[in-house]
Amino acid sequence: xxxxxxxxxxNEWDIVAARQLGRNVAKELGFGTVDQxxxxxxxxxxxxxxxxxxxxxxxxIEKIYDGGKAGLRIVAVDSxxxxxxxxxxxxxxxxxxxxxxxxxxxxxxxxxxxxxDSNPGTGTDIKATKWLR
Amino acid sequence: MNSTILNYIQNNKDSIFNEWLDATKENADERxxxxxxxxxxxxxxxxxxxxxxxxxxxxNEEFTSKLSDFSEKIVRLGWPLSFVTKGLQTFGKIVFEDxxxxxxxxxENQMKVIYEFDSWMTPMVNEVVNMYSSTWERTxxxxxxxxxxxxxxxxxxxEGITVMPLVGTIDTxxxxxxxxxxxNGVVKHRSEVVLIDITGVPVVDTMVAHHxxxxxxxxxxxxxxxxxxGIRPEIAQTIVNLGIDLNQFxxxxxxxKGVEAALELTSRKIVxxxxxx
Numbered sequence: 001x002x003x004x005x006x007x008x009x010x011n012e013w014d015i016v017a018a019r020q021l022g023r024n025v026a027k028e029l030g031f032g033t034v035d036q037x038x039x040x041x042x043x044x045x046x047x048x049x050x051x052x053x054x055x056x057x058x059x060x061i062e063k064i065y066d067g068g069k070a071g072l073r074i075v076a077v078d079s080x081x082x083x084x085x086x087x088x089x090x091x092x093x094x095x096x097x098x099x100x101x102x103x104x105x106x107x108x109x110x111x112x113x114x115x116x117d118s119n120p121g122t123g124t125d126i127k128a129t130k131w132l133r
Numbered sequence: 134m135n136s137t138i139l140n141y142i143q144n145n146k147d148s149i150f151n152e153w154l155d156a157t158k159e160n161a162d163e164r165x166x167x168x169x170x171x172x173x174x175x176x177x178x179x180x181x182x183x184x185x186x187x188x189x190x191x192x193n194e195e196f197t198s199k200l201s202d203f204s205e206k207i208v209r210l211g212w213p214l215s216f217v218t219k220g221l222q223t224f225g226k227i228v229f230e231d232x233x234x235x236x237x238x239x240x241e242n243q244m245k246v247i248y249e250f251d252s253w254m255t256p257m258v259n260e261v262v263n264m265y266s267s268t269w270e271r272t273x274x275x276x277x278x279x280x281x282x283x284x285x286x287x288x289x290x291x292e293g294i295t296v297m298p299l300v301g302t303i304d305t306x307x308x309x310x311x312x313x314x315x316x317n318g319v320v321k322h323r324s325e326v327v328l329i330d331i332t333g334v335p336v337v338d339t340m341v342a343h344h345x346x347x348x349x350x351x352x353x354x355x356x357x358x359x360x361x362x363g364i365r366p367e368i369a370q371t372i373v374n375l376g377i378d379l380n381q382f383x384x385x386x387x388x389x390k391g392v393e394a395a396l397e398l399t400s401r402k403i404v405x406x407x408x409x410x
Contacts (some may be wrong), residue, residue, distance in 0.1 A: 012304045019336060037336070042279065044338040056327075092376050098261035100339045100346075106375035 006060040007047075009078075015047040018059040025061045026072055028131055032038040033056065037070060038110040039130055045103040046126055052097060054080020054123065071131040074111075079123035086116060138385060140248060141232055149227055150182050157225050177210065181220065197260065204264035215263045218258055225254045231296035285311040287318035293325040294395045296388065298363075300333030315348050317356045326395040327352055330388050332363030337401060358398065360384070362391035378406045 001024040005025070007018040021042040026036045043059060051055035057078025064071050075118040088094050090108065095101035111128040143254065157178065187196060207217060211400050227243055229250060232238045238246050277354055289295045295318060299311070319327055329345060331337065347360035362385045364372075369386075373378065385391040 016302050017312065034367040034370050037371050040336050041338050041375065044340075048338065048340055059165050083135060098342045100343045102342075102375045102377055103338045106339060106377075109374045109376065 003063040004060055008056070008058050009050045010018050010056045011055070015044060015051060018047045018061075019033045019043045020091040021131060022061050022072075022074065025063060026062050026130075028074055029063060029070055031130070031132060035130060039074070041108045041109045042128055042130075044072055045107050046074060046128070049103060049124075050076060050078045051079070054078035057123075069131050071112075071129050073127060073129045076128075077123070082120040082123055083116075084120050086118060090116075138228070138232070138253075141235075142228060142236060145231065146186065149231065150179065152227050152231075153182065153220075153224050154173065154178055156227065157220055164202055173210070177206070178220075181217075182224070182227050186402065187291075188387055200260055203338060204246070204261065208265065208268045212396070214262065218253050221254065221258055221387070225250065230337075257339050263384065279302055281310070285314045287322070287327075289322045289324070291396065291399075291401075293399050294328070294392065295324040295325065295326075296328045298330040298333065298388075301335070303334060303341050303344065308341075309345065309346075312348050312351060316351055319352055319355055326356050326358050326360060327397060328360045328362050328388065328391045330363040330377060330391070331361065331368070332365070332388070334368075337368050339374060339375055339377065340380070342372065346379070346381075347380075356382075360391050360395060361389050362384075364388070 005020055005021060007014055009015065009018065019040040023040045026039045031039065037089055043061075047059050052060070055078075057076065057080065061072040063099070064073050064074065075112040083089050089104050092105050093101040093102075095103075104116070107128055108124075111130050113127075113129040113131075115127040116124070119124075154175065158174075180203065184196075184199055187199060207277060229238070229246075232246070283300070285297060285299065286295050287295055289352065296310070297315060298316075303311070315327065315329075318324070329348070331345075343386065345361065349361075352359045360383045364384055364386055366386075385394060393403070
């Protein structure tokens with residue numbers, strides 16, 4: 001698909017590659033600097049989660065059009081251990097790795113739409129969208 | 134090495150070369166043809182063929198050193214590895230097919246020739262791939278060292294005041310270095326205030342923030358105060374969105390304001406001198 005490009009997350013430097021890609025797409029779509037920073041930060045969080053918890057996965061950046069609106073969607077997919085309690089990870093300050101625990105709830109606040117689907121043992125699938133205003 | 138193959142290649146060097154050149158040029162993608170001129174292409178190709186042939190004639194060590202020189206040259210030219218390995222394959226195929234046409238290879242000795250051929254080509258391909266990867270590995274490790282060198286310098290600017298400017302992406306490795314340099318430097322320079330400047334950090338996510346918070350905590354333990362400066366407006370917004378608590382920090386948006394605040398903390402200030410010619 002022309003509107004979608006993906007980065008495989010295998011090592012730490014792939015996180016940088018993913019957010020570089022996100023920044024470029026955001027720039028192309030005409031997002032302002034603040035939204036660009038929001039999008040790249042969100043990608044950074046999601047990609048780092050994949051690297052930290054699942055080991056490997058994929059981050060895709062999509063340009064989406066809905067009616068007159070344009071937007072950017074981040075799709076982060078992995079087949080890692082999955083998340084046991086979704087409610088718990090969406091709480092601020094919860095972390096299993098000694099981090100700040102602001103990642104997922106932070107991404108939700110950084111983006112306009114946030115969908116998370118995860119089952120223990122089968123992996124995690126996160127879709128986060130930012131609309132161009 | 135089978136002398137029939139050797140003789141054949143030596144006697145038909147030019148015709149093989151021309152055939153190979155045509156075949157390769159068709160295969161060569163833009164990456165190859167765009168970066169080099171025709172002359173360089175032909176020159177290097179000839180060298181390539183000479184090299185393949187010298188493999189038959191010269192000793193192993195001589196060939197290895199030649200091959201390493203050649204690989205380095207190719208890497209510098211920016212030729213992709215796939216092009217070179219394909220070139221080797223094409224060369225083998227041309228020689229073999231030509232030998233078949235001229236009747237040197239017959240039904241009876243076919244298997245034997247193929248076997249000979251393979252034991253000659255395969256080590257060569259391996260060697261080329263090896264050379265390539267080691268050249269790349271060296272480049273990468275050199276770059277890694279270069280990156281480490283500029284990763285986290287600590288600069289004393291006034292007595293008791295030091296600045297650590299951070300530029301670029303912060304990964305786990307760098308975060309560790311930042312922490313070490315910061316603590317060593319604070320003790321060494323007897324700093325009272327340390328300013329961490331993040332103007333050059335493109336993305337501040339929870340991990341980066343976490344590392345900075347940890348570093349600041351550690352700095353406090355050795356008896357100094359940490360200030361975070363160079364927070365751009367968009368970074369400020371993302372930090373708020375992420376819900377990261379930086380309340381224990383003094384933060385300023387520019388290094389200049391940070392230095393002023395640091396001087397104030399150490400009961401000093403910058404004044405304009407009047408009446409001096």
